[in-house]
Amino acid sequence: MQVISYTDARNSLKAVIDQVIDDQAPTLIHRREGGNAVILSEQAYSSIQETLYLLSSPANARALMRSVDQAKAGKAKRRKLIDA
Secondary structure (H helix, E strand, O other), X not given: OEEEEXXXXXXXXXXXXXXXXXXXXXXXXXXXXXXXXXXOOHHHHHHHHHHHHHHOOHHHHHHHHHHHHHHHOOOOOXXXXXXX
């Protein structure tokens, strides 16, 4: 994660935002007195929110983790999508 000072972020905010979006990597804005902040692209933020939502149900989280374990063990199956 890139770290920049508050002053640098303020002076080049457009460039910072463009880089966050282009690189799909967050940037931490460091303030001398604490209270740092992180800038994320909207796509990254939405992805995090979706993951949190899917894992918020213990039953759903267990099912997802089982599926991940099966895929890692080579037990995943390729399937065709059904047209609706």
